[in-house]
Amino acid sequence: xxxxxxxxxxxxxxxxxxxxxxxxxxxxxxxxxxxxxxxxxxxxxxxxxxxxxxxxxxxxxxxxxxxxxxxxxxxxxx
Amino acid sequence: xxxxxxxxxxxxxxxxxxxxxxxxxxxxxxxxxxxxxxxxxxxxxxxxxxxxxxxxxxxxxxxxxxxxxxxxxxxxxxxxxxxxxxxxxxxxxxxxxxxxxxxxxxxxxxxxxxxxxxxx
Numbered sequence: 118x119x120x121x122x123x124x125x126x127x128x129x130x131x132x133x134x135x136x137x138x139x140x141x142x143x144x145x146x147x148x149x150x151x152x153x154x155x156x157x158x159x160x161x162x163x164x165x166x167x168x169x170x171x172x173x174x175x176x177x178x179x180x181x182x183x184x185x186x187x188x189x190x191x192x193x194x195x
Numbered sequence: 196x197x198x199x200x201x202x203x204x205x206x207x208x209x210x211x212x213x214x215x216x217x218x219x220x221x222x223x224x225x226x227x228x229x230x231x232x233x234x235x236x237x238x239x240x241x242x243x244x245x246x247x248x249x250x251x252x253x254x255x256x257x258x259x260x261x262x263x264x265x266x267x268x269x270x271x272x273x274x275x276x277x278x279x280x281x282x283x284x285x286x287x288x289x290x291x292x293x294x295x296x297x298x299x300x301x302x303x304x305x306x307x308x309x310x311x312x313x314x315x
Contacts, residue, residue, distance in 0.1 A: 124297045137257060144250035148294040153275045155242050155292030162285045165236045167207065167229040170216040175205065175227050177285070185202040185288075185312050186281045187305055190242055190274040192296065193210050193265045194218040 162188070196302075200309045202280075209234050209272060210265045234272055242274040242292060280308040288312055 118126075133141075156162060166176040180186045197204045206228040208215065215228040237243035246254070246262065251271050254260040262271050277292035278300040289308035291300035 119303070120299055120301050124299065128297050137253065140249050140253050144247045145294045145296075147247045148244045148275065151244055153242055153244050153292070153294060155275060155277045156240055156279060156287050156290065158287050158290065160287050162279060162281050162287055163236075163239045164285070165239070167231055167236060168212055169227040169229055170212065170219040172212065175229055177205075180203050180205065181281065181283055181285050183203065185283060185309055187197055187202055187204045187309070188277075188279045188281065189204065189206045190237065190240070190277040190292075191206055191208050192273045192276060193208050193262070194214050194221060195260055195265060 196306055197309060200306065200313060202309045202312075205229060207231055207236060207274070209237060209270065209274065211267050214265050232267065234270070237272075237274045240274075240277070242277050243272060244275065244294075246271045246273060278305060280305055280312070282312045 162177065164176070164178045166174050169175050177186065204226045206218070206224070206226060208218070208228070209231050210218070211232055212230045215230045218224065219228045231237055234243050254262065263269065266272065275292050275294045276296050276299060277290065279287050279290035282288050288311070289304060
């Protein structure tokens with residue numbers, strides 16, 4: 118099963134009320150209208166340095182010097 | 196899979212470092228989970244947003260979810276979930292960002308993009 122199918126199945130299993138679904142949908146539309154399209158294909162990813170879970174600084178350019186990098190932006194552990 | 200193809204995988208969230216450690220432990224993730232505690236990188240990548248008031252109320256009242264517990268005081272802010280495959284020059288070769296958090300890039304597409312970079 119693709120990730121898309123798994124997520125759809127999980128989302129359906131939560132049995133949310135139409136009211137909650139409507140609030141989340143409006144929220145998504147608001148965010149879409151607020152300039153959050155992210156990077157475009159072909160664009161250079163801006164460099165950064167951020168701490169990892171052990172407090173060590175990770176710099177994107179250091180990682181790129183070793184090979185391709187997949188960046189995954191996620192909302193949180195919750 | 197991603198690492199066996201010679202690529203690195205890095206996670207980024209607005210959560211405080213304590214919670215990125217929790218994330219790494221919870222899912223036994225052997226990768227770097229980075230904390231963007233000022234949202235500076237999220238903003239640079241044009242993924243940052245403030246949670247709309249109506250959604251904030253829903254999270255607090257119906258889901259029992261207080262983002263400040265994870266992100267720090269006053270930080271009702273999140274990234275649009277996004278995945279980017281970068282080649283060695285840092286150029287985005289494939290990716291996806293969708294404000295609908297139930298839509299994510301297919302892992303198979305990530306792997307295909309890395310293979311293409313390796314082959315080209």
